[in-house]
Amino acid sequence: MEQTRLLDKTPLSFTYDLLRSKTDQEIVTNFSLVMAGSVLLIVVWNLVWGPVPYGKAAMVSMRGKDNSKGLSWKFWEYSISSRFAWGIGHLPTIIVPWVVILCTPTPYLYNVTNLAGLTIFYVHYLNRTVIYPSKISHHATPYPAWSIVGPLIITTGSTFVQTHHLANVQKPLDVSFLTFVGIGVTILGGWLNTRHDWILTGLRARGKGYQIPEGSLFEYVSCPNFFGECLKWWGLALVTGGGSPQVMIAIVSTVFLGFRARFTHKWYHAKFGTKYPRERKVIIPFVY
Ligand SMILES: NC(=O)c1ccc[n+]([C@@H]2O[C@H](COP(=O)([O-])OP(=O)(O)OC[C@H]3O[C@@H](n4cnc5c(N)ncnc54)[C@H](OP(=O)(O)O)[C@@H]3O)[C@@H](O)[C@H]2O)c1
Numbered sequence: 001m002e003q004t005r006l007l008d009k010t011p012l013s014f015t016y017d018l019l020r021s022k023t024d025q026e027i028v029t030n031f032s033l034v035m036a037g038s039v040l041l042i043v044v045w046n047l048v049w050g051p052v053p054y055g056k057a058a059m060v061s062m063r064g065k066d067n068s069k070g071l072s073w074k075f076w077e078y079s080i081s082s083r084f085a086w087g088i089g090h091l092p093t094i095i096v097p098w099v100v101i102l103c104t105p106t107p108y109l110y111n112v113t114n115l116a117g118l119t120i121f122y123v124h125y126l127n128r129t130v131i132y133p134s135k136i137s138h139h140a141t142p143y144p145a146w147s148i149v150g151p152l153i154i155t156t157g158s159t160f161v162q163t164h165h166l167a168n169v170q171k172p173l174d175v176s177f178l179t180f181v182g183i184g185v186t187i188l189g190g191w192l193n194t195r196h197d198w199i200l201t202g203l204r205a206r207g208k209g210y211q212i213p214e215g216s217l218f219e220y221v222s223c224p225n226f227f228g229e230c231l232k233w234w235g236l237a238l239v240t241g242g243g244s245p246q247v248m249i250a251i252v253s254t255v256f257l258g259f260r261a262r263f264t265h266k267w268y269h270a271k272f273g274t275k276y277p278r279e280r281k282v283i284i285p286f287v288y
Pocket of ligand 1: 054055056082136137139140141193197200201203204209210211212213225226229252253254256257260
């Protein structure tokens with residue numbers, strides 16, 4: 001494997017020290033290890049403390065008891081709107097790729113599979129940073145202001161490594177049958193994710209609190225938006241030939257959203273009781 005240091009003499013050269021790496025490949029490997037560690041953290045967090053406390057889970061205390069006053073953010077109670085939190089928290093995802101592209105050599109950027117991977121990544125986050133927040137209702141559960149610090153750090157690091165990997169590290173791949181399968185899976189996932197996100201934000205906009213979602217894949221699962229998101233990331237992993245940062249983002253998302261879907265499914269049953277359709281699965285139609 002070629003041992004390059006393409007970030008030397010660029011404004012991003014500090015990242016070698018930050019990620020304790022001597023080469024570009026090592027940056028990618030070390031960050032992928034950090035992501036592997038975060039999978040463990042997600043599992044432990046969910047099993048020990050319960051769901052990450054935002055949205056529906058902000059009404060459930062860290063020990064899983066119902067808390068109708070919501071979480072008490074004791075050390076900093078200042079809250080911000082959900083749409084602002086989603087937009088600002090993801091802002092690095094649409095800025096950092098341009099920093100990498102404009103400031104580093106990018107020898108592999110114009111290879112078809114790398115460019116396709118980067119385009120999928122960018123389009124996903126353009127939606128998450130600009131379009132999705134604009135659809136979030138003013139009635140949505142607010143976020144404690146401090147909670148956007150985590151997403152800002154995570155999205156900056158993750159976006160840097162994804163872009164650096166596809167522009168500077170991953171050698172050109174031949175376009176194969178799997179590339180087209182990956183693109184197809186990504187498009188399907190993106191469509192499912194967006195369609196069902198919009199159904200939910202539309203329900204919230206009515207200002208009547210949480211309701212039982214209906215239509216499309218909601219007839220089969222409680223969280224089709226999460227199912228679509230997972231498909232999208234696995235499609236990206238296929239397009240990039242199983243690059244480690246892309247596989248890791250697919251694993252992290254699947255584990256996080258899998259736990260989130262399980263929580264949401266149980267929460268619907270607890271809130272709506274017998275009114276909630278019993279045949280609905282959690283996240284994968286007909287399977288789970
Ligand atoms: N890749 C990853 O690791 C990852 C992690 C997290 C999220 N995401 C993605 O980000 C998007 C949003 O995630 P999320 O966890 O916020 O999704 P969510 O819990 O489904 O909420 C989406 C929006 O719809 C509202 N809503 C949800 N269920 C509702 C119902 N039954 N009735 C009325 N309104 C309802 C929520 O309001 P409230 O905010 O008030 O609940 C929120 O504004 C999804 O597409 C998800 O796939 C990805």
